Amino acid sequence: MPVPTLPPFPDDVPTHPLLVIDYELLKAKDQEEIDRLWGAATSLGFWYLKNHGVQEEVDGMFEMGEATMKLPMEEKMKFEQGDDGSSFGYKAAGANAVDADGTPDTVEFINIAKDDGFAWPNTARRTYPSTVTSRMDSIVVPFIKKSTAINSTILDIFNSKLGLPDDVLTRKHSIEEYSGSEARTIKNPKGMSKERLAIAAHTDFGSLSFLHNRLGGLQVLPPGIDEWQYVKPLPGHAICNVGDALAVLSGGILHSNIHRVIPPPGAQATYERWSQVFFTRPGNSVVLEPLSSLSPIIADAVQKDPHKNLNAGGATAYEWFSRRVKNQRIKNRTGPETWQASRGTEQGRA
């Protein structure tokens, strides 16, 4: 599908630079690149990834997203994610709150479970619209498998940097165990007012996010800075970030940073905004607590900085994830307390 020419990202808006990490060098176990990745993951927790080799599948996922969002609403709602904290399926625009007042979000998205990708042509978790199933073999399954492999290469690097015994993080993110891992294709309509939040300020729920943007709109609130700063999309570069689960498991060494999405800046504002993510999340049964007993490095970090307060209360990944999904749904809202109940490791910053 030809990609339309989009206006450039403006050069007069506050932008946060990210390190560019080369996936080919990570795969080749280049120590310098591994150290740069570690620096990014333990500071802002965001970095660009180039040479990831998933561009064709990403373009295909965008095309799948367009076909899906064009379906009649009645058809899309047959595949709606529901109100019980399950994320897989379709989410209509306005179904989630973006703040404690219950202001609705503006994005619609389709989430496809990693478990359905790996089980295909069988069904593991749920069914999807025909626009998804007709592209499973050619696009969706390859996207899920390649994204999973990339995130597991990165998890392996973190495993060793954290001083954990071999394969601890791999086992906590096993392909066999059901998890909340999913592909998400997001559409924000054009013409939304400038300040209107498309996606609420949040930290990601899982371990690693692998994101593909064509237009601006993603912003981060960096540690110690009280200004939202854009992350500029770079063609062919993914934006990767650490989520809450890894932040908790690592005793706060890996950083899960707050981010949000607003309409694209400048001349980009008159275009629909599409983004494609793959979220790697721990297996459902994984208990979210610092892995102190397995790593002196983590034990030391927890002891030195107990104020990090990354206490997940001994929740399993399943409980953590469904609590956050469920309480952001406006249908489940009773008041500001519902918003509070949807929060992760933001620590009051949003």
Ligand SMILES: O=C(O)CCC(=O)C(=O)O
């Ligand atoms: O659309 C984006 O750029 C980011 C999406 C995001 O943060 C999310 O879905 O968690």
Ligand SMILES: [Fe+2]
């Ligand atoms: Fe996010």
